[in-house]
Amino acid sequence: MTSTTTINTLVDQLKANPLNWALLAVFLYVLRSYISAPANAAPEPRHPETIVFKDYTPIELQPYTGKQDNGMGRILMAVNGNVYDVSRGRNFYGPDGPYGNFGGRDASRGLAKGSFDLDMLTDVDKPIDKLEDLARDEWEALREWEAHFAGKYLLVGKLVENI
Ligand code: HEM
Structure with missing residues (x-):
């Protein structure tokens, strides 16, 4: 299956059932959060305060x-x-x-x-x-x-x- 056929199939699916628009929106939202997550999830590593005897x-x-x-x-x-x-x-x-x-x-x-x-x-x-x-x-x-x-x-x- 070529990528053009895949896109055509996707468009047909979207036309066939409006619910698919909602599913696509959810998919894009999850994808976006996944891509932007590492920046938020990984704070700058900080060394704990060192206590010297x-x-x-x-x-x-x-x-x-x-x-x-x-x-x-x-x-x-x-x-x-x-x-x-x-x-x-x-x-x-x-x-x-x-x-x-x-x-x-x-x-x-x-x-x-x-x-x-x-x-x-x-x-x-x-x-x-x-x-x-x-x-x-x-x-x-x-x-x-x-x-x-x-x-x-x-x-x-x-x-x-x-x-
Ligand atoms: C007026 C009489 C006193 C009262 C009512 C009083 C009361 C208390 C209380 C309620 C605690 C906490 C106990 C716990 O949670 O383990 C404590 C701890 C302590 N008290 Fe007193 N106390 C009195 C007098 C003194 C005096 C005269 C000293 C001086 C040496 C003293 C030194 C300490 C120390 C060093 C601790 C331990 C605190 C810690 O665990 O770091 N207390 N006291």
């Missing part, structure tokens, strides 16, 4: 309070020498959260003593709190919090002294 000094940690400044909205927090990304606990540690004081800081003393008061925090330009005065039950509390953070949040680094 690294050392943070208290000064470097400080911007990560959840505000849209140097920390770019992320919230990091140190617990007994480990740094966790607690961004998904924004309701707790974000700028308006009840434990917002801990965001971007070493929270160890506050967690050990069960207090989120500002005087639990060590100034960021001072040496890291060695926690030498903690009582046995306070160490126990801190270790329990450590287990909580390790189970819930991503460990992203270590807290090291300012250079």
